[in-house]
Amino acid sequence: MLDLAIIGGGPAGLTAGLYATRGGLKNVTMYEMGMPGGQITQSSEIENYPGQLEIVTGMELMQQWPEQCQRFGLKHEMAQVQTVIKNGDIFQLTLGDGNIVEAKSVIIATGSVPKKAGFKGENEFFGRGVSTCATCDGFFYKNKEVVVLGGGDTALEEAVYLSKICSKVYLVHRRDTFRAAPNTIEHVKHTENIELILNSEIDEVYGDAMGVNGVKVKNRNDGTIRDLAVPGIFVFVGRDVLNSTLKQPDGSYLCDLNQNGEVIVDLSMKTSTAGLFAAGDIRIEAPKQVVCAASDGAIAALSVISYLE
Template sequence: MLDLAIIGGGPAGLTAGLYATRGGLNNVTMFEMGMPGGQITGSSEIENYPGQAEVVTGMELMENWPAQAMKFGLKHEMNQVTNVTKEGDIFTITTGDGKTQEAKSVLLATGSVPRRAGFKGEDEFFGKGISTCATCDGFFYKNKEVALIGGGDSALEEAVYLSKICSKVYLVHRRDTYRAAPSTIEHMKACENIEEVTNVTVEEVIGDNTGVTGLIVKSKESDETRQLDVPGVFVFVGRDVLNDPLKQEDGSFLCDVNEQGEVIVDLKMKTSVPGLYAAGDVRIDAAKQVVCAAGDGATAAVNIIEYIG
C-alpha cells in the first residue's frame, strides 16, 4: 500500500514528492503520463522564478526537479489516473490500464489548462505572441500596445495588471457588459490606457514569422471590421481544471469543488475528505505560478506526513 499517491508531475506534484519522501514517507508514487515537469516546460522564456537569475526555458527550469525528488525515494509511474475512490480510511487509485492500487493518502496536482477561444490563428500563434498569462509574459510587452480578450474577473484584473506595464491595453469582449464584480469593473474603467472594444467577435489573429502583428475584430452591430495593430494578445476566457480523477460513478465529486470545478482546500491544502489534498492550479484561488504551485506541494506534503503520523 502506498503512503501517498501523487496525481500529476508538475511543480506541485514534484515538490510534494520531494518533501514527502525526504520527510520520512517510504512508499510514495507520482502518477504522470509523460515526462515530469508540467505545463511550464512549454514556455520559451522564464525570468521570474526566484533564484534563477538567467533567463531560461521552462524545460531548462524543470530539468533537475525530477532527479532531485527521486533522489529521496519518489517513484514515477508513467500512467494516467482515471479515478480515485475512498472506502473507510483507504483510497483506491484506478489507472488507465485498469489496474488499481491502494493508498493511505492522495494529493491531486493535475493542474488546469487555459480554455481556447477558438478564433483563427489562435493555435498557430500560441506562444508566439498569444499568451494566457499576463504575469508570465506581460513584461515582454513593456511600453507596447497589447490586446486582451475576455470579460470576467480574471480578464479585467489582468487588463489592469497589463495597463501598468504596457502603453495601451485593448480590452476586447463579445458583450457590452462584463461578468465581473462591480469593484473590478470600476478599477478597470479608472485605467486611462485601457480602451474597451466591446460587442465584437474576434475574427483572426494575424502575424508573420516573427510572431503576432495584429488582431482583427468585427462589430456585432455593424459587421464592420477593425484591425488592432498589436504584437501581443492575451486570452482570458476561462480555464478547465483537470479534476476527472475525482469524478464518481454517480456524477458527483469525491470532495467539495466550486462552480468552476476547482477543488476547495484550506490553507493546509486539505480537501473536505480526510487524507485527500489538492495543490497547484487545480485548487481554488490558485495564483497559477510555478513558485506558488511548488509552495502548495510543500505545504501539502508537510501536512500529509502529519496526517499519516
C-alpha cells in the same frame, strides 16, 4: 500499498514528491502520463522564478526537477489515474489499464488549463504573442500595445495589471456588458490607457516566425474588421479544472468543490476528505504561478506526513 499517491507531475506534484520522500515516506508514486513538468514547459521565457538569474524556457526551468525529486525515492509511473475512491481509510486508484492501486493518502495536483477562444492563429502563435498569463508575460510588452480578450473578473483585472506596464490595452469583449465585480468594471472604465472594444470578437491573429504582428477584431453587429498592429494578445475566457479523477460512480465528487469545480482546501492543503490533499492550480484561489504551485506541493506533502503519523 502506497504511503502516498501523487496525481499530476507539474511543479506541485514534483515538489510534493520531493518533500514527501525526503521527509521519510518510503513508498511514494507520482502518476503522470507524459514527461513531468506541467504546463510551464510550454512557456518560451521565464524570468521571475526566484534564484534563476538567466531567462530560460519553461522546459529548461523544469529540466532537473524530476531527477532531484527521484533522488530521494520518488517513483514516476507513466499512467493515467481514471478515478479515486475511498474505501474506509484506504484510497483506491483505478488506472487507465484497469489496474487498481491502493494508497494511505493522496495528493491531487492535476491542475487546470485555459480555455481556448478558437480564433485563427491562436494555437500557431501560443507562447509567441498569444498568452494566458499577464503576470508571466506582461513585462515582455513593456511600453507596447496589447489586446486582452474576455469579459470576466480575470480579464478585467489582468487588463488593469497590464495597463501599468503597457502603453495601451485594447479590451475586447463579445458583449456590451461585463461579468465582473462592479468596482472592477469602474476601475477599467476609468483607466485612461484601456480602450473598450465591445460587441466584438477576435477574427484572426497573424504574424511571422518571430511572433505576433497584429490582431484582427470583428464587430459582431456589422461584421466590420479592425486591424490592431500589436505584438501580443492575452486570452482570458475561463479555465477548465481537471477534476474528473475525483468524480465518483454516483456522479458526486470525492471532496468539496466550489462552483468553478476547484477543490476547496485550507491553508494546509487539506480537502474535506481525510487523507486527500490538493495542490497547485486545481485548488481554490490558486495564483497559477510556478513558485506558488511548488509551495502548495511542499505544504501538502508536509501535511501528508503529519496525517500518516
